[in-house]
Amino acid sequence: MPRSTRPPSSKPGPVTLAMVARRAGVSPQTVSNALNAPGLLRPETLERVRATVDAMGYRPHRAAQTLRTRSSKLIGYGIRPTAPGATAPVMDRFLHALSQAADEAGYRILLFASPPGSPGLDGHEELLDLHSVDGFVLSGTDRGDPRQAWLAGRGVPFVGFGRMWSGRQIGDWADVDGASGTDAAVDHLVAQGHRKIGFLGWPRGSGVGDDRAEGWRRAMRRNRLPVRGRRAQSLDDLAAARAASGPLLDTGVTAVVAASDMLALGCYQALRDRDAVPGRDVAVIGFDDSPAAALLSPGLSTVAQPLEAVGHECVRLLLARMAAPDAPPERVLLEPSLVIRDSTPPPGG
Known part of the structure; x- marks a missing residue:
């Protein structure tokens, strides 16, 4: 041949x-x-x-590794839908940090659709049955969330990005101390000479929103400043925030702390509706340090979440839970940081 x-x-x-x-x-x-x-x-x-x-x-070789260790090296993460036309830069950054941290540990993040309020938790059950994921990372852990109890009852490791805001805490979590962030925002405004400081937040009942409101209230009381009549609420929507800002501005505030950059942007628009200039006429501080914050005019002072650290903590906590299923739960609260830009000068600009 x-x-x-x-x-x-x-x-x-x-x-x-x-x-x-x-x-x-x-x-x-x-x-x-x-x-x-x-x-x-x-x-x-x-x-x-x-x-x-x-x-x-x-x-x-992942297949051989799975057979040898009986581990898929996969971590499930449910994607929550966003409203049409809306963006979710904070969760995008968190997902990037989570994926990077998982990759460094030899794992991959497996994404799946997880609409809020899904009673059957079908996506989680399907991933367990078909892909044998090793555990889950949960976000959007609001009051009444059924996922933690469902997973705990089945002995499935999980970690939450965010606290459970109901009375009973289940499982491990890593979160950002939102109250500390708005507290620091008020202290910065007080140091600049502001005394009439309002808060533009989300409707009461949101765990994250209530936490950020509590930080504002705590700092105001510590500085012996009045809070009555100086809190407004809005959905995290530009038009709604613009409308909610009007009555708050009518109270004569010289500064506004907002629970998100989206709400702060609505306040910017409400000020311009009155031919007022953000920063010069009313100082504004947001929360999240979204990509738009630095691009606004004036640049928006805001509270930045340490999302890279949160991503790494979530992976660390989950791997620790896999290694020691019966260990006591671990909870990590991370400090945000205040990013100062041009929107928070002293009163009168």
Whole structure:
């Protein structure tokens, strides 16, 4: 039988675990430990193996890994729908941070549709049955959310981005201290000389919104400033915030702390309806440090959430729960930071 005259392919084959072990000067088991049980290795050995893995571009074979560890290396995350024309920059940034943190830990985020109030929790059940996900990250953990109890009852690991706002706390969570953020916003305005400081928030009953309102109220009382008649509420919608800002501005406030950048933007528009200039005539502080905050004129002072830290904490807490299912729950509250721009000068601009 004649031999083929085709030259052999110059394309290199896939990098194997054995090749990484030879390059790093360790055993294949040590490489496996570096990928699956890094706590077993000395720091210098772990660093050398990881550097070799990165340099060679080695990627474990996921199917074989699943059979060996009975772990899918998948974390489920339900996407909540947004209203038509609306954006969700905060959740987009969180999802990016979560995906990056999961990737660094050797996991992948598996997205699925999870409409709020879904009574059957079909998406979660389907992922457990068909994809054997190792656990879930939950967001939008409002009062009456059935997901935590449903998952806990089935022994499925989960972690929440956000507290459970009902009386009973279930499971692990990482959250941002919204009250601390609005408290700091009031203190900044007081330091600038403002004494008539209003709050534009969401309707009462929202756990996150009530938390941010409490920070404003706490700081106002600490600074011995009146709060009566200086709180307005609106849905997180530009037109609604614009309408709700009018009566608040009528009270003579010189500054407004808003529960979101969207509400702050509505306040900007309400001021311009009156031929007033945001910042110069009334100082405004938002919350979330959305991409639009720096682009507004004047640039919007706002409270920034440490979303990268939240993403990493969610993955850390979930992996810890997988490793120790019966450990006491862990809750992490992270501090936001105040980003000062041109919208918060002293009274009179």
